[in-house]
Amino acid sequence: MAIWQTGKGVWLFAATLLGPCEPLYVVELLDIMFQGMDNAVCHGRISLPTCQEYLWEAKHSDKVFKLEGGPDSCLQNAGLESHSPGVYKECCGAETADLSCESTPRLGYKDNRSSLLLDHMSVQERQLVFRNMFRYETPIIDKQWPKHSISPGLQNFFELESGSNLAECGLMTKKNEGKTVLSSSIEFFGKDTGTIKGSLSDEGMSRDLQVKWKKLADLESLKTSNSRVSEIELCSSDERDKAGAFAMQKRSRRPPRRYIEELAQSKSKFYSRKCGVACKRSKNSFLHVRSDKNNRQKETQEETLLCQDKSYEVGCIQVPFGLPVEAGQLEEHNSSLNSEDCKEDHKLLRSSEKLEIEYSPAKSREEISDDECVLRRSTQKGSKQIKHYTSWTSSEVMKLIEGVSQCGVGRWSAMKRLLFSSCSHRTAVDIKDKWRNLLKASCTQLQKERKIKRDISKQASDHVPESVLQRVRELAVIYPYPRRKSQQGKSSVYVFFSSLSQVVVVIWSALIIAVRVTNLAIYLLTCVVWLLAF
DNA sequence: GTTAGGG
DNA sequence: CCCTAAC
Structure with missing residues (x-):
């Protein structure tokens, strides 16, 4: 997430991500970020780092909010330091933040969660919060206005920082040259893209306000990673403990099951000596494999806990849905993160990446063929990895029929070698299962045909052509399945x-x-x- | 390791 | 598609 200033001096919240990401994920972030804001006032464009441009003016033009004020008014605020304009562009290089905004602040908010922090503030204090968040002079419209203005931003600040693993944002309290400096820094993998600081002299800030500020700063600081903890000077160790307790209370969202499974797979890769189709259970080693499997389940559970715990260590995990861990990604950071010196850098990375690195195999990506990657991903034994369902194509079905007509039934492994050698995701068992299903389909086809007339749409998805089923029936007469015991293996x-x-x-x-x-x-x-x- | 069969 | 027993 970033706050940056457009050329006209309008501050804007926007979501940005580093690394390859799906535009929809950005949209999701924008949805989260701009929830609670009503009015359509702005159009903008975000260029993603992957050069995928997502024009969000169509969808989010009604959710982008902006703040009114002269372009320089905030910069001229006494005691405020500005570091952020233009930094985003510098940091991300090709990325652009092309945001053109008209200025009319119309902020609405629906969510009262973040406003709890502001309930005890006076209008003046809210103005101060507002000014430090957005670096803007805030006109006093009514007693609620600054709260209205701050609350959505603060809410989104908190939600995003608790959920985002890409950026770190903290409102830090520092002692700086005798002044209490409240700063909100936005980072992208450690690079400051913007730092918004507001400083108040101790004498200029009432004690009550200082206390409130400190509370706010504590809450904000909990959202930062451990790498930033050292920079956060809390008043006492008690407060730090309280802060830790608070962090434990507000947990990040648990990674989805699929993600955990992928993680477990990456770990099992590390321990596995044999991969691919050949890694299967033998009768002699059955019991051993069973116990090993149970151990792996325990490891997976422990890993889940580890994953959660690590999330507190390095911030919070925000797992993108529908983005399973690619095997090849695991090695990308491997070389650079092996040394002890780089361990500290782990904290700046996503915890998921860290775990991936820990469990990644020693092999480099070049040493693993694509086919092998597929096998590892889909058919590795011993892990709880569920094979991705891929429907049988008509060509595969025809290949199966050809195989049965050539080899007969029951010789599935030979069929696999002969005809499905290129289809790494089709095992002999898969071929056997498909033939069984085809037999069922051919037997019940006549009954189904009546149903098809009634419900064509239902059958349209997996309907097997009658010609194919006819051929299956012919082969079933020649090669009855299951075979007789005397015929098996012949x-x-x-x-x-x-x-x-x-x-x-x-x-x-x-x-x-x-x-x-x-x-x-x-x-x-x-x-x-x-x-x-x- | 391969296959059959139940789920 | 997974799992297990049987071969």
């Missing part, structure tokens, strides 16, 4: 000749029966003739 040639022999036997039996029936008929006819003769 070749298709053997099965063919076995079936041929069976057919011959059946025909021979039929001939014998026919002959016997004929003989019986002849015998009966002879008997009849003999009786008639006498």
Whole structure:
């Protein structure tokens, strides 16, 4: 998150992210950030670091708020230092913050949570908070106005800082040259993009206000990472303890289950010696694997706790939904973070990244082929990783039918080697399961056809063409599945000749029966003739 | 290691 | 698609 000043001197909240990110995630942040603000007054544009530009004027033009005032009024405030204008551009290089705003402050707020902090402040004190947050002179409209103005920003400040793992923002209390300096610094991976500071001389600030400021500063400081704790000078160790207790009370959002699983997988990679399809259980090692699996589950649970604990250590984890950890990402920081010196830098990184680094395999990315990555991601045994469901394409189904017609049923591993060697995500078990499903579909197709007429849309998603099912039925006649016990493990040639022999036997039996029936008929006819003769 | 079968 | 037993 950043607060920056446009060319016209209008301060603006906006969300920015470093590193590859989805525009929708930015939108999500903007949604969070601008919640509670009503009026549409501004249009803007944010260029993401990945050069993906997301024009949010269409969606968020009604949520961007801005503050009125002359462009220089805030800068001319006595005792206020300005460091932020333009820093964002300098820091992010290619990024631009092209924000053009008309000026008319119309701030509304709906959320009263952050206003609790402001309830005990006078209008003048709120003005001071406002000025230090936004570096703006605030006209007094009514007693509530500064609160209205501050509360959404403060609320978003807190929510974003508790949720964002990309930026650190803190309102710090420092003793600086005999003055109590209240500063709000915004950082991107340690680089200051803007620092908003307001200083008040001790004599200029009432004791009551100083106390309130300190409370506010304490609350804000809890949102900062440990890397900043050393910079935060709290009044006493008691207060620091209280601050820690508060931090423990307000926990960050727990990472989603999928994220934990991905994390567990990355750890299991570290411990795993064998990866890929070949890493499967053997009968002899079954019990061992079972116990190992249980251990891994415990490790996963411990890891979850570790993850949460680490979140307090380095700030808060904000896990982007739908962005599973890529295996290749794990190695990116590996080389630079192996040394002891770099351990301190971990605190500036996301805790998730830190854990990823810890559990990343020693192999470099180049040493791992894409195929192997897929295998690791989807089929590694021993982890709780759930295989991503990928629906069978028609070409895969045709390949399966071809495989059955060539190899017969039951030789799934051979089929996998012959026809599905390029499909790393299709195991022999998958092929077998698909054939079973096709058999079911072919058997019930006639019944389904009636339903299809009634509910076409329901069947449209996974409907198998009738021609394919017809072919499946033909193959099912030739290769009944499941096979008989005697046929299992035999070749298709053997099965063919076995079936041929069976057919011959059946025909021979039929001939014998026919002959016997004929003989019986002849015998009966002879008997009849003999009786008639006498 | 591979396959069958239940879930 | 997962899991387990059986081979």
